[in-house]
Amino acid sequence: MATTTQIPAAPAPATVHRSRRRWGATVLGVVILAVMLFPLYWMINTALQPDASLVDVAPVPTGLDLSGFSSALADQGTNLLTSLAVALGAVVICLAISAPAAYGLAQFGLRGGRTIVFGTLITQMVPGIVIANALYSAYVDLGLVNSYFGLMLADASLGIPFAIVLMRSFMVSIPREVIEAAEVDGAGRVRTFVRVVLPMSRNSLITAGLFSFLYAWSDFMFALTLNTTDDVKPITLGIYQYIGAHVGDWGSVMAASVLSAVPAAVLLVLSQKYIAAGITGGSVK
Amino acid sequence: MASTTASAALPADPAADAGKAEKPPSPLRAKRRRQLAQWGFIAPAVLFMALFFGYPLVRNIVMSFQDYSPSTFFTGEAPFNGLDNWRNVFDDGLFGKALWQTVLFTVGSLAGQFCIGLALAVFFSRRFPLNGILRSLILLPWLVPMVVSGIVWRRIFDQDTGVLNSFLGTLGLGGDTPWLTSTSMALVSVILVNIWIGIPFNMVILYGGLQEVPKELHEAAALDGASAWRTFRSVTLPVLKPVITVVLVLGFMSTVKILDLVLALTDGGPADSTQTLGTLTYQNSFVQMDFGAGAVVGNVLILISAVFAVFYLRANRNEGK
Structure with missing residues (x-):
């Protein structure tokens, strides 16, 4: 910094050298990312070549053939909606149960509160x-x-312990005075919670909601074990059964996989700061 | 502001004080009423956790002494049968096999995830253009449903038509590895996929931990002429230790109970060579409909997790200090 302000016209050779080295790290970073994301790329690539015979799937899709997606949508569209409904329902239940509990455990200082936090971790x-x-x-x-x-x-149940721990660690830092002021102004305990505490905890609420959505959306085990008929079939279960029936038709299977990965990708792009906060906050605190 | 000073002057309890003005003082009752209202906030969560975590724990222990059969869920009868389930499960060679494979799977996965995750965390701690974007995109594999990752890899691993073998073939490195279809390779392949899934999680948490290492320590070490490796070992690692414990224990918890991934990749095969305690519980209960045997394996899984829960809580407590 100091050197650049002194000689703005001609950067010192060392600076040039250094910035070249920094771009070198970027190149390495891109390579690492490419390796890590290759399986996901291959999923999309295979999905776009539904007619290619198994052996010669081209490394890059030659045309834009969306027939794999349309057959996947026809077969799995309902299951996608089921996943969406179940995941949204799970988020509502999760937040309705864990937000008040997080507040109570953070602020009321009740006897036995510590034991409950401990139990939540367990x-x-x-x-x-x-x-x-x-x-x-x-x-x-x-x-x-x-x-x-x-x-x-x-x-x-996949999201509740995490949500309580995460929101509690945030709500602990709400100053006592703010809550007492609201209560002195005549707001009841519930109103204080809804009007004052929840808006202040917005970020942790969003993070908890996001994660409980992703947990529920990704759930396979409960879908597999708690359903014996086809009445409630989320996309994860749908795809799993799909590979049994459609082993030859990998284009549709991969298209269905792409569709099931969309929410994760969208959420990551729209809310990466919440996700990074959630991963660190929920595990370390 | 005025209200805060007012409440500070009061004897700490506004609710009790409000009651005082109208009725004869009964601070004890007011306090109990207030506590009851406060418990109202926590009660739903406690009830939920009792039903969805406490009850299954107890129920599994009871179930492991009961005789379940496919008809149990029609007749409602599951007579107690003493230690029969336990004896049957332990006598069956599959249990020992699944236990050993769970150990291999867990150790292999954790070692791989942790080492690569740490290397990437160190790499991304350097400043370079586009660092932030690259670092958040790497999270994607972790966010995709595990079953879906498993199915994608199943395609990639295919012996004759998968892209991995055709790539290796192009390089002249064989290209006919039976990744998922040979009993000696399948577990290794499942571990490789799980490493791939776990890298982002390890990286993010370790990256967070690395940011807490004071810069001055590095500068001091550099001034003393310490090599990069030496600095890492004697300056960074000690500061990072609590984070390492947490990441390993959490990784352990999610790895030891693995189910989704194995079902999607191999269904426990070939010839049970990728069967783990998680898949064995599933198979006993939901495929054979012998919930007693499933409960036995499940209890063993809980016992293993409980031992590590102690580690986790200890690490968590140190973290709080």
Whole structure:
């Protein structure tokens, strides 16, 4: 910095050398990214060549053949909508349950609060298949097998511990005075929460919502174990069964895969700061 | 502002104070009512976690002593059968095989994810153009549903028509590896895919940790003439240690219970060579409909996770200090 302000006209040779080296790192970075993203590229590439015989899928799509996508949409469109409905439902349940709890655990200083936070951390360690194992028979008894609501509840369980931990770590930093001021002004506890606390915690709320959406959207295990018929079939389960039936037709399978990856990609582009915050915040704090 | 000073002057409890003006003072009752209202915020979450985490834990233990059969869910009868399920599962060679493969899978995945993730975190800690964009795009593999990644890789790995073998063939490096179809290769292939999935997560967290390492420490080390490797080992790693613990334990938790990926890639085959504790639980319960046997394997999985939960909580506590 200092050198460039001193001689703005002609950058010192060292600076040129250095910036070339920095672009060198960019090139290396692009190569790393290319290797990491190659499987996803190949997914799109295969999806765009539905008619190519298996052996000679060209490295780059030669034309824009969308017939793989149209057959995938015809076969899997309903399942995509099911995924969307289930994931949105799971987000609503997740936030409705975890936001008040995070606030309570952050601000009320109740006896036993620490134990609950501890318990929340522990729940993140329970393997999902173990939950499904016991949940299945309970769901049979309650008539929740093959129901949207049952799957939403189960999928919400994927996000709730994370959401509580994340939002709580944020809500702890809301100053006491702000909350007390609202309550002195005559706002009840619930109104204070809705009108003051929630707007202040907007970012952590968005991050928690985003992640619970992605967890629910990606869920395969609950979809596989808590459904015995085709009534409620999210896209993950749909694609899994698709490869059994359509092994020859990889174009459609890959097109369906691309469609199922779209929400993740869109969310990443639109909200990368929340996602980075979520990955670090939820795990380290 | 005025309200804050007012509340500071009051005896700390506005709710109790409001009650005082009208009725005879009963601060104890007001306090209990207030606490009850406060618990109202937390109760739904506690109830949910009790039902979706607590209940399954207890139920799995009970189920492991019950005799489930395909007809159980029609008749509702699952008589207790003592240690039969446990004996059957442990006597079956498949359990030991799945346990060993779970160990290999977990150790292999974690080692690969962590080393590559750390290398990338160090790389991206340097300043260079487009760093931010590249770093966030690398997250994509982690965000795609795991089942979908598995299916994409299944295509790539195909022995005769997959792109990996045709690429290796072009380079003259064989090109006929039976990635997913040979009993000696399949587990390695599944591990490779899981490493690919886990790299972004490791990278992001370790990158975050590296940003906390004070710059002055590096400068001091450089002044002392320490080599880059030496600086990394004696300056960076010690500061990074708590983050490393967290990333490894969280990685362990998500790896040891693996199910989605294996089902999408190999369905546990060929010849059970990629069967893990997670897939074995699934198979016992949801394919054979023997939920008692599934519960036994599930309990073993919980036991393993519990041991590591202790590590995690200890690391988390140190982090808070």
